[in-house]
Amino acid sequence: MYLNCHTYYSLRYGTFSEVELLELARKNQVTRLALTDINNTSAGLNFVRKAQECGISPVLGIDFRNGVVPCFVGLARNNEGYKELNTFLSEYLHEEKPIPYRAPNFENAFVVYPFEQVQQYALDNFLPYEYIGVSLKDLRRLPFSRYGDYRKKLVLLQPVTFRNKKDFNAHRLLRAIDKNTLLSKLSIEEQAHPEEKMYPVVNLAEACKEYPHILENTEYLLHSCQIHFDFSQDRIPQNLKTYTGTTTGDEELLEKLCEEGLPYRYPEGGDHIHSRLRKELELIKEKGFVSYFLINWDIVSYARKKNFFYVGRGSGANSIVAYLLRITDVDPIDLDLYFERFINLYRTNPPDFDIDFSWRDREEMTRYIFTRFENVALLGTYVTFRERGIIRELGKVFGLPKTEIDFLSEGRYHFDKLDEVAQLVLRYGQLIRGMPNYLSIHAGGILISEKPIHYFSATHLPPKGFPTTQFDMVIAEDVGLYKFDILAQRGLAKIKEALQIAWENQPEAAKGVDIHDIRKFVKDPVINNLVKTAQCMGCFYVESPAMRMLLRKLEVDNYLGLVAASSIIRPGVSKSGMMREYILRHRHKGRAEKEAHPVMLDIMPDTYGVMVYQEDVIKVAHYFAGLSLGEADVLRRGMSGKFRSREEFQKVRDKFIRNCRRKGFGEELINEIWNQVASFAGYAFAKGHSASYAVESYQSLFLRAYFPLEYMVAVLNNGGGFYRPEFYVHEARMLGAVIHAPCVNKSQAANCIFGKDIYLGFMYLRDLESRVMDRILKARRQEGPFTSLEDFLDRVFISIEQVSILIRIDAFRFTGINKHELLWQAHLFLGHGNPLEHPKLFPPVHQDFQIPKLHTTDLEAAFTQMELLGFALCSPFQLLKTPPQNRIGSRHLAQSLNGYIDIYGYLVTVKNTKTHSGKRMHFATFVDQYGEVFDTVLFPPVAAKYFFRGRGIYRSYGKVVSEFGFLSIEVIKMEKQDYVQDPRYAEMKTASKRLSNRAIKDDPADPALSGNPE
Incomplete structure (x- = not known):
């Protein structure tokens, strides 16, 4: 009704x-x-x-x-x-x-x-x-x-x-x-x-x-209304059924492409390779996934024609067919990747292919897919009302001032001490928590359907300009629509640009470099030493403090070790406590045989009986708990969050426990194994996925090892990475670069390098307009370098505000004239009116102005750089109000092991986290006075007493501890150090006072100022 x-x-x-x-x-x-x-x-x-x-x-x-x-x-x-x-x-x-x-x-x-x-x-x-x-x-x-x-x-x-x-x-x-x-x-x-x-x-x-x-x-x-969609277990996939137009044509093309790929991938041949290939092809045909493979092949083929870098990963990387089609660069035979994680008879959905492209190339790839195929749409997702967003939205609805909204958002309040309106915001916030707020776009999911997309959903048109479904990936899979993941990442752009810069800056050294020669890279002792010593700043997936810490603890010095580390770092493994156990078993031979259950060790000998990869869930469910491969895959997929509450998942979970009991395993062991499965399966990587990441890591590590400065320039030009840009600038300096502020004769919009000289790009000047950058570069291309400020102002249409930014950052230092004098010149040259943009019919006539002699200090330059670039080009320690009381740094930690240390550090990054009981604690990374990195931890009692107050230098006192050889400081006391007063404002105050005094002296006309009682 x-x-x-x-x-x-x-x-x-x-x-x-x-x-x-x-x-x-x-x-x-x-x-x-x-x-x-x-x-x-x-x-x-x-x-x-x-x-x-x-x-x-x-x-x-x-x-x-x-x-x-x-x-x-x-x-x-x-x-x-x-x-x-x-x-x-x-x-x-x-x-x-x-x-x-x-x-x-x-x-x-x-x-x-x-x-x-x-x-x-x-x-x-x-x-x-x-x-x-x-x-x-x-x-x-x-x-x-x-x-x-x-x-x-x-x-x-x-x-x-x-x-x-x-x-x-x-x-x-x-x-x-x-x-x-x-x-x-x-x-x-x-x-x-x-x-x-x-x-x-x-x-x-x-x-x-x-x-x-x-x-x-x-x-x-x-x-009179009847609607039907098939959600059954054996539903027919709704993706494009055939690539060539017929099933036979698809199968013949797939076999042909695999045969063509064999000599390239496996020049040595081998019966085991042909056997694996036949097994995969039979299953792919039987499951009806042939067109899915061919569509992915079509996408990467276009990318190679356009010379776009890409990385194929996901469970599809466990497939030799994907390797032969060059969808992935991971050899499943060499890595002994688990076939059943990729595909099995009970699997209803195709394997995942996450194809990463450079962030610069992804949009063109998306456009190609929409042009190449019919019935295409981006996959939608929902942005829901969450804690902070709710407080901000309801704070405005109830009329709270911004300061109170900010206070509530921080979460450091006692509910009973809040006023009535603030309590209403929090109480009513519970009513809308978790509701969808607006529709957005899935990170990279694209649907290519046999039927028109509107058969399943209406579409909206987000700013990206591509039709997007109004449902998410979970619902799409329910109805048999399986996404193609076309993702963007900056790591690939860094690799591609670093190679281009290397060919320009070191043509001889870069000649003949094959960035895809992974077999050579994984055996290179120079690269492996970077991994072992965690010298990975700027390198894809291995540069974060947590990863650097893990590499040191695991003493990783090879490709397979990095593959494992890439998955161990994921939240599930670490939170389950198995990261620590893995490290112990890795470092102490014999511990695995002593601690691991024999069945677990037999299933996963390479990882010491510890579940590390997604396929380990399938192995444990199948071999340890006796589930079928189909049930094991339901279990794996069920861990991904939204499926967890579904009835089919609960049935499989119950059967897992029931089968283990039937096998005679004790309740303690069953619960321990189940908790391990439940804690991380939705977060860990498939081994092929980790291997794909490790391939890209080795490519970036190769560039960092042999073209370090060029690579750092590429990192900076592509948005940096885990850290702020200033730390990649610092790293380049540590690697031997000479860093220069932007220069109107040398700089480009992005950063550029000449030998070892790196010139920061105009893009770092926050308030410099892009059109001004374009004009500068165009004038330089057309008529060569600028010879003076006057020459610059003659050739570039620019306002006094914009040229002031360039002068203040010392972009005209080639003139040898102090920048204060240049500012005078610019003001006198441009006057107070807005310049008109028009061709000059006659050569400009310049007047000679008498400008007083002025000077600039290094301190003033540093504060100007902080204002305009966001960071100073000198050491931040030079800006301290009170110089450091010691010269202790990271290099002194070893000799102070188990003792106490007083150390100064410039804050790099802080990870805020909570203990199991919900208490706040921090992990912080700093750069010391020598430019080297060290790590600290603030446990809850200390974190409750001391706070990080933004970037700057902190003096920490604490105990030096070692965990598996990784040294860090357990902070006991911490204090942020003050910088000297900005001399520019100090000078302004002095000048203002001087002018005020002069006015009192020199203006007797005003009786109130002259002191005349009349």
């Missing part, structure tokens, strides 16, 4: 999920129900999936509105009708145009016009599929309307938006957030009517007893 039901995917309007809607329907004895979210289809597929489980017949539709103003409700008669509605909505969402109050001619959909809209627009001449919707509150007005005589056209349109008063309160908050207004100023027109609730069917019958034809028409409408 309900044709107009909303969930919280009626964004910033609805108040509960599609599952809760179905539960509400069941409570009210409703057996057939229409979901019609406002201009949204996010919940549609899952509503159909869950309705089947609830014994409710689902109907899908859309509530078409302009803002909150209703136009009409569309109800799909069948799947084609749903596609029609989605196509219509998508057109209006893409073009951002208002929806008309009259529906188009739908062939497979019903249209219901709300009673108020029918009256407002005096609608008439209704088509066979068009109806008038009357709500319970409209029944009172029906007898007084000429539409009461339209007996065959009247249906019950009772909207369902709330369950209770709490939902209505949440709705009002959402509407206020959406309108960016105070709750007290939210207009009634922007809110739904409080009576938009679901009532038992008997109540509806009672309310409509004078109008039985309304209920009959409504029943007819509902029973």
Whole structure:
């Protein structure tokens, strides 16, 4: 009886999920129900999936509105009708145009016009599929309307938006957030009517007893609508079925491509390679995944034609077919990658191929896919209301000042000590927590479907400009749509650009370098020594303090060790306590045999019986707990969060424990193994995925080893990495570079290098306009270097504000003239008016100005650099108000082991974390006076007493400790050190005082100043 039901995917309007809607329907004895979210289809597929489980017949539709103003409700008669509605909505969402109050001619959909809209627009001449919707509150007005005589056209349109008063309160908050207004100023027109609730069917019958034809028409409408999507275990994939047009053609092409790839990948040949290939091809064909492989091959083939760098990773990296097609660069034979993680007979979804491209190339690759294939869309995702966002949004809704909102956001409050309004913000925040706030785009998921995308969902058009589904990857997989992951990362751009810079800066050394020669790199002692000593600043995935710490603890000095470390660092392994156990077993031979269960050690001998990779979950479930490979894969996928609560996952979990008991394992062992599985399976990498990461790490490590300065320039030019840009500048200096501030004759927009001289790019000058950069570079290309400030001002159209930035950063130092004098010159040259941009007909005539002799100090230059670049080019220790009391640094930690140390450090990064009991603690990394890095830890008692107050130099006192050979400091006391006063402002104060005194002396005209009593 309900044709107009909303969930919280009626964004910033609805108040509960599609599952809760179905539960509400069941409570009210409703057996057939229409979901019609406002201009949204996010919940549609899952509503159909869950309705089947609830014994409710689902109907899908859309509530078409302009803002909150209703136009009409569309109800799909069948799947084609749903596609029609989605196509219509998508057109209006893409073009951002208002929806008309009259529906188009739908062939497979019903249209219901709300009673108020029918009256407002005096609608008439209704088509066979068009109806008038009357709500319970409209029944009172029906007898007084000429539409009461339209007996065959009247249906019950009772909207369902709330369950209770709490939902209505949440709705009002959402509407206020959406309108960016105070709750007290939210207009009634922007809110739904409080009576938009679901009532038992008997109540509806009672309310409509004078109008039985309304209920009959409504029943007819509902029973005329049938929607079906296949969510069964053996559902047919909805991806593009064939690449060539026929299944036979696809299979022949795949075999041909594999044969062509064999000599390139395996020049030595081998029966075991052909055997593995045949096994994979048979399974790929049997599972119907041939086109999936060929589409990925097509994508990477285009990338190679365009000379785009890419890395193929994911579970597909366990496949020899993927290796031969050059989708991945990981040899599954060499690494003994677990075949069943890649694919098995029970697997319903294709293997994952995450293909990383440079952040510069990803958009073109996406555009290629949309051009090359039909029925393509980006995959959507939902951004939900979270803690801080809720506080900020509701703080504004309740009228809190920004300072109070900031205070609440920090979370350091006692609830009982807050005022009433602040408590309301926190209390009401619980009502909207976890609700979707707006639609966004999945990090890299692209759908290529056999049927039009609108068969499954409407699409919206985010700023990227590509149609995007209104559902996420979990729902997509449920219905058989499997994504292609086209991702962007900066690491690949760094590698590509570093090679280009090396060819320009060291052409002889760079000649013949093959960045894809991984077999050579993994055996290179220079590169492996960088790994062992954790000298990895700027290198992909291995530069963070946590990874640097792990490499030192594991004493990693080879490729396979790095592969393992790449997965061990993931949250699941570390939080389960197995990271520590892995390190112990790695460092102490014989511990694995003593501590590991024999079955676990037999399953995973390479990792000492410790689960490290995703496929270890499958192995343990299959060999230890006796689950089938299909059940084991359900278990692995079930760990990924959203699947965890699903019924099929719970069944597999119960069987895991039941089988272990049947095998005679003790409860303590069963719980220990299950907790390990549960703690990390959703976070750990597949081994092939880790191997792919390690390949890219070795490529960047090769460049850091042999072209360190060029590589650091490329790192800086591509947005840095884990650290702030100043630390990559510092690292380049430590590697032998001479760092120069931007120069109008040497610098480019990005950083550039000449020999060992690195010139920072204009891009670091925060307030320098990009158009000014372009003009400078264009003038230099056309007429050569600038000879003076006057020459620059003659050739470059620029305002006094913009040229002042360049002068202050000393970009005209080639002139040999002090920058204060240059500022005078610029002001006198440009005057006070805005320069006009026009061609100069005659050579400029310059006047000679008398400018006083001025000077600049290094200290003043450092503070100017901090203001304009964000960091100083000198050592920050030179800026301390009180010089360091000692010269202790990282190099002195070993000799102070288990003793106490007083050390100064410039803060690099802080990791804030919490103990199991929820207490705050910190891990901090610093640079010492010698430019070397050291690490500290602040345990909860110290973290509660001392705080990090932004970047700067801290003096720490603490105990030097060693864990597996990695030295760090357990801080006992810490104090931030003051910098000297900025001399520029000190000079301004002095000058101001001097001028003030001079005015008092020199202006006797004013009796008040002259001291004259008259």
